Amino acid sequence: MEKVERKEVYDIPVTDENGLPISIVWKPDLYKLQQESPKPQPVFASSAVSGCPFFYGLEYHGAMNHKEANSLLKHEGNYLVRLSVSSEEKTYTLSLRIFGRVHHYKLFYDGQHYVSQKRFNTINDLVADGLVTLYMESKAGKYIHLMHSLISYEKSPYMTLNKLKRKTIKKLKPTQLNAEEFVDYDKPHSFKTHNFKGLNWCELCGNFLWGFTQQGVKCEDCGFSAHFKCSEKLPADCCPDLKIFRGVFGIDLTTHVKTYKTNRPFVVDKCVEEIEKRGMSVEGIYRVSGFQEEMDSLRLALDKDGKATIMGDQAYENIHVVASILKMYLRLLPIPLITFDVHPLIIRALDINMTWERLAEVSTALKKLPPAHYNTLSYLMAHLHRVTLQSEENKMTAQNLSTVFAPTLMPMPDLIAFKGAIPDMNRDISALHMIIENQNVIFD
Ligand SMILES: [Zn+2]
Numbered sequence: 001m002e003k004v005e006r007k008e009v010y011d012i013p014v015t016d017e018n019g020l021p022i023s024i025v026w027k028p029d030l031y032k033l034q035q036e037s038p039k040p041q042p043v044f045a046s047s048a049v050s051g052c053p054f055f056y057g058l059e060y061h062g063a064m065n066h067k068e069a070n071s072l073l074k075h076e077g078n079y080l081v082r083l084s085v086s087s088e089e090k091t092y093t094l095s096l097r098i099f100g101r102v103h104h105y106k107l108f109y110d111g112q113h114y115v116s117q118k119r120f121n122t123i124n125d126l127v128a129d130g131l132v133t134l135y136m137e138s139k140a141g142k143y144i145h146l147m148h149s150l151i152s153y154e155k156s157p158y159m160t161l162n163k164l165k166r167k168t169i170k171k172l173k174p175t176q177l178n179a180e181e182f183v184d185y186d187k188p189h190s191f192k193t194h195n196f197k198g199l200n201w202c203e204l205c206g207n208f209l210w211g212f213t214q215q216g217v218k219c220e221d222c223g224f225s226a227h228f229k230c231s232e233k234l235p236a237d238c239c240p241d242l243k244i245f246r247g248v249f250g251i252d253l254t255t256h257v258k259t260y261k262t263n264r265p266f267v268v269d270k271c272v273e274e275i276e277k278r279g280m281s282v283e284g285i286y287r288v289s290g291f292q293e294e295m296d297s298l299r300l301a302l303d304k305d306g307k308a309t310i311m312g313d314q315a316y317e318n319i320h321v322v323a324s325i326l327k328m329y330l331r332l333l334p335i336p337l338i339t340f341d342v343h344p345l346i347i348r349a350l351d352i353n354m355t356w357e358r359l360a361e362v363s364t365a366l367k368k369l370p371p372a373h374y375n376t377l378s379y380l381m382a383h384l385h386r387v388t389l390q391s392e393e394n395k396m397t398a399q400n401l402s403t404v405f406a407p408t409l410m411p412m413p414d415l416i417a418f419k420g421a422i423p424d425m426n427r428d429i430s431a432l433h434m435i436i437e438n439q440n441v442i443f444d
């Protein structure tokens with residue numbers, strides 16, 4: 001039997017050109033900004049105003065000048081709709097408070113509400129999107145301007161995730177004379193403005209597609225998703241066959257479970273079930289990596305065949321392939337399983353001396369996770385705990401598993417933002433160790 005390579009093998013780079021570890025394919029900064037942006041808070045009239053158009057509700061205050069509106073809007077995100085009394089023609093005005101100032105916009109309705117190009121079903125949707133856009137432009141205007149000019153197609157998330165698939169698709173083509181050679185496609189993408197559901201990231205620059213509607217464009221032929229501006233920078237090498245291979249890797253977890261109508265991503269369930277069947281006593285499970293070629297094959301199968309993927313020992317004799325794929329799936333999530341906002345709460349809880357108080361604090365913090373993240377983490381931690389019960393055979397103690405999983409479940413923030421200071425991974429490892437050992441009391 002071939003000796004199993006101990007080095008972790010992935011088809012995405014593990015270090016950047018400076019030798020620093022790359023823990024993320026997707027950039028979290030703009031997503032974090034959207035999370036912290038003010039949320040719409042309507043200020044309602046005390047009763048329905050007579051003459052209120054059918055397309056407005058209690059947020060409509062009737063005839064009102066901007067000074068009166070200003071005095072009613074006290075908090076960030078407060079808004080109302082009024083009839084402008086200053087002009088001769090009858091116009092509806094949206095008044096909205098952000099950054100301590102009230103802004104006024106002329107409102108239109110043609111079956112949908114709009115201020116400029118974007119159309120919305122409700123005023124609340126319009127305000128939510130407007131607040132995010134204003135917040136982004138104010139906090140990250142420079143970054144947003146730069147991000148379109150700093151992109152490298154070769155290093156884009158699209159290439160990182162799909163280069164291999166594109167090669168494989170080509171290999172399947174009998175017309176290809178030299179199957180090993182990478183030939184560029186010569187077809188432009190067919191981009192259309194798209195309303196993305198859930199949370200999505202630009203496959204060219206790796207940044208979040210912010211807003212709630214018309215966040216960017218999507219190629220009708222291959223599914224490439226991007227910001228409007230980024231899409232203009234793409235070379236004409238659309239690969240339409242890729243559409244059937246776009247499945248689960250690199251997709252936001254909540255978006256994924258909503259698409260598949262499951263509690264947890266099926267990849268996690270399938271891998272865990274397979275490992276419980278034949279991997280629990282295997283030495284170094286989750287530490288030892290699978291072979292590259294088999295991992296590529298399994299990843300393609302999961303992306304293409306979804307839940308129907310066959311991953312039994314007939315197909316993948318080496319169980320480390322299945323374990324590595326599970327880790328890879330988790331590592332490629334745009335929002336880590338332990339999310340950016342919950343991570344610091346857990347690290348802080350480590351400082352609590354009393355064991356029970358500490359565990360209660362961690363339990364409370366984890367309840368702040370989105371439900372799909374919570375369910376998946378709870379399932380995974382129960383599984384890892386069962387792995388530790390056989391550590392005499394598999395040599396994987398809670399400490400060993402935490403060391404392996406911490407960078408995957410709590411990846412480092414953007415290295416650029418850090419300026420060289422590498423965070424203390426030991427804290428992450430201790431936190432995970434505690435969760436694995438106490439998962440039965442921490443989770444409901
Ligand atoms: Zn395309």
Ligand SMILES: [Zn+2]
Binds near residue numbers: 202203204207227
């Ligand atoms: Zn972009």
